Amino acid sequence: xxxxxxxxxxxxxxKDTFREARAALAAEGVRPRHDHLGWILxxxxxxxxxxxxxLDKERALRVLTCSTEDEANAVAAGLWMGGExxxxxxxxxxxxxxxxxxxxxxxxxxxxxxxxxxxxxxEKDKDPRESRHSMVRYCxxxxxxxxxxxxxxxxxxxxxxxxxxxxxxxxxxxxxxxLVGLETA
Amino acid sequence: xxxxxxxxxxxxxxxxxxxxCVPTMTTAPAWRTIAPNDLSVGCVxxxxxxxxxxxxxxxARPDRRVLVFDGDGSLLMQLxxxxxxxxxxxxxxxxxxxxxxxxxxxxxxxxxxxxGVDFVQMAKGAGYRAASAIGELGELKRRxxxxxxxxxxxxxxxxxxxxEATPMTAxxxxxxxxQVERLRGQLIAS
Ligand SMILES: Cc1ncc(C[n+]2csc(CCOP(=O)(O)OP(=O)(O)O)c2C)c(N)n1
Ligand SMILES: [Mg+2]
Numbered sequence: 487x488x489x490x491x492x493x494x495x496x497x498x499x500x501k502d503t504f505r506e507a508r509a510a511l512a513a514e515g516v517r518p519r520h521d522h523l524g525w526i527l528x529x530x531x532x533x534x535x536x537x538x539x540x541l542d543k544e545r546a547l548r549v550l551t552c553s554t555e556d557e558a559n560a561v562a563a564g565l566w567m568g569g570e571x572x573x574x575x576x577x578x579x580x581x582x583x584x585x586x587x588x589x590x591x592x593x594x595x596x597x598x599x600x601x602x603x604x605x606x607x608x609e610k611d612k613d614p615r616e617s618r619h620s621m622v623r624y625c626x627x628x629x630x631x632x633x634x635x636x637x638x639x640x641x642x643x644x645x646x647x648x649x650x651x652x653x654x655x656x657x658x659x660x661x662x663x664x665l666v667g668l669e670t671a
Numbered sequence: 672x673x674x675x676x677x678x679x680x681x682x683x684x685x686x687x688x689x690x691x692c693v694p695t696m697t698t699a700p701a702w703r704t705i706a707p708n709d710l711s712v713g714c715v716x717x718x719x720x721x722x723x724x725x726x727x728x729x730x731a732r733p734d735r736r737v738l739v740f741d742g743d744g745s746l747l748m749q750l751x752x753x754x755x756x757x758x759x760x761x762x763x764x765x766x767x768x769x770x771x772x773x774x775x776x777x778x779x780x781x782x783x784x785x786x787g788v789d790f791v792q793m794a795k796g797a798g799y800r801a802a803s804a805i806g807e808l809g810e811l812k813r814r815x816x817x818x819x820x821x822x823x824x825x826x827x828x829x830x831x832x833x834x835e836a837t838p839m840t841a842x843x844x845x846x847x848x849x850q851v852e853r854l855r856g857q858l859i860a861s
Contacts, residue, residue, distance in 0.1 A: 515859050519734070550730070550759055552723070553751025560720035561755075564727015567712065567855040590717030596848040 488610060489641035490671040493536040496645065500524070500573060501546060503649040507571035510656070516569035522548045524571035527558040531577035533604025536670045538575070555584035559591045559599060566597050573652070574601040578625040578665075588632065588661060598655035601663040602648070605638075608667060614638075629663060636663040673832040674808050676769055677701050682808065683738065683767070686815040690736035691728050691854070695721040696776045697834035698740035698769055700841035712854045715838070715847045719749030722756055722766055729761035729823075732858060736819055739766045744774040744782045746790065756824050757798030764823045766794070769831050776837045794826035802826035 504524035512518065526549045530538060541549050552558040555576050565572045581588070581603055592599040607619045617623045629636045635654055637647045647664050655662035680698060684706045694702040695714035702711065712728075714721035725739035746752075746768060756764065772786040773779045782788065794802035800822055805811045811829065818825060838844075845853075 519732070525730075550755075552755050554749060556717070556720065556749055557723040557726075557752050557755050560714070560717060560723030561727040561730075563851065564724045564729070565731045566727070567851060568728050568731020568858055569855070570727075570731040587717045587720060590715075590847070591720065594716055594847050595851045597851060 488667045490668045491639060491642050491645060491666070492671045493540040495642055496534075496537050496648070496670060497540055497544060497547070499645045499648045500526070503573070503652050504547070504571050506649060507652065507656075511569055511571065520570065522546055524548070524573065525550055525565060526575050527552060527561055527572055528575045529553070529555050529558060529580050531575060531580070531604040531606070533577055533606040533666055533669050534575055534602065555580035556587040559584055559587040562599050563591050563595055563597045574599060576601060577604040577606050578621050579606075581625060581628065582621075585628070585632075588634075592661035593632065596659040598659055599661045600652045600655040601661065602666060603663050604666045604669075606669075610668065614665075614667075625665060632661075634661045634663055636665060638665045638667050640667045672807070673771075673830050674806070674811065676771070676829075676831045676834045677705070678808050679767075679769070679811055679829055679831060680705050680740070682812050682815060686819060687738060688736070688819070690738050690819065691725075691732070692738045692740065693721050693725040693728070694740040695745055696742040697771075697837050698742070699838055699844060700836040701834055702740065703844050708853075710854065710857060712850045713844065713847070714745075715843055715850075719745045719752070721745060722752045723749065725764055725766070726752075726756050726759055726761060729764040730759060733761070733763055735763060737761070737764050739764070741766060741768045742776075743768060743770045743772065743788070743790070747782060747788070750793070753794055753797035753799070757794075760800070761824055762822045765818055765825045765827065766799070768826065768828045770828050771831050771833055773833070775833050776839055779833065790828045791826065799824045799826045802828075804828040804830065806830040
């Protein structure tokens with residue numbers, strides 16, 4: 487059975503992910519220009535709201551709330567060109583809302599956009615593909631159509647997938663995503 | 672008399688120094704002849720994304736001025752980006768809106784609301800530090816030095832005629848991913 491992941495664990499994992507990303511950027515020749523570790527580009531995801539609440543108190547992670555997921559993807563491309571690390575934090579509805587930008591920016595622009603996508607309303611005892619809710623059901627198939635690699639976080643033991651898929655996005659120069667299976671704690 | 676968009680872009684090119692530029696739609700073909708292969712990246716293939724692309728650049732590189740050349744139809748498509756830019760408050764961002772009243776690139780259909788849409792009020796309402804309209808080339812030239820210096824985000828609605836070329840007649844130019852790669856390389860090196 488899937489389990490909820492505590493917000494502090496996700497935040498610590500994101501910090502480690504950004505530290506590693508900063509080291510890789512420095513090795514590439516990017517000069518440090520900021521005190522923070524990285525950016526969270528968010529259109530609030532109900533499923534990850536405990537993480538967003540905890541991020542309010544974090545100085546090392548800068549949250550930029552965007553009006554739409556389209557904006558979040560385009561801002562990400564600007565940050566990428568400027569040598570800044572970032573993560574998108576959105577929900578499945580946001581993925582559906584921003585498919586053209588996912589294609590135009592992350593895929594055609596070859597921008598390594600790593601997203602954390604909340605599967606709001608996902609039933610604990612069901613595979614998302616068998617969910618009663620279309621929002622839950624179509625998320626993974628949609629990512630498959632676009633060839634976006636993805637994995638599901640089904641509990642605290644899975645947080646290692648965050649840096650793994652972040653690195654995968656960098657390596658393939660394109661989008662990669664982890665889906666947050668249950669509401670964060 | 673409406674400003675010729677090419678004249679506006681030439682005036683900006685002459686004054687911009689090392690500012691990063693983000694053209695889109697009909698400003699893109701004109702810009703690549705006026706300022707070829709330089710510190711620019713076009714918003715190609717994701718209509719409405721120019722200001723957000725510019726915002727990301729401006730936040731990553733506060734040491735650089737960032738100039739966005741937006742289309743009026745494009746801005747309407749992602750109008751919420753006005754609030755996102757204003758909320759992030761990048762001091763180094765100038766958002767030029769090339770207001771021609773139409774979707775020129777897709778065949779010059781009138782935008783919703785036509786020429787009556789007041790983007791200056793919208794930018795002010797969203798919280799830009801300054802927003803104004805310019806309807807004449809001489810005024811643009813006069814104001815450019817301060818627009819390139821004053822604290823942003825600044826919004827400038829330029830009242831323009833139609834461009835000579837569109838991405839449909841002149842082609843899309845360098846593929847987006849090559850533009851991204853090139854500007855990223857230039858920024859890392861500087
Ligand atoms: C999501 C999306 N819908 C529709 C289009 C079709 N389209 C291409 S260019 C364009 C008009 C752009 O108008 P504007 O931003 O005012 O720029 P202009 O051509 O006037 O410079 C439209 C509607 C598109 N590219 N993307
Ligand atoms: Mg127009």
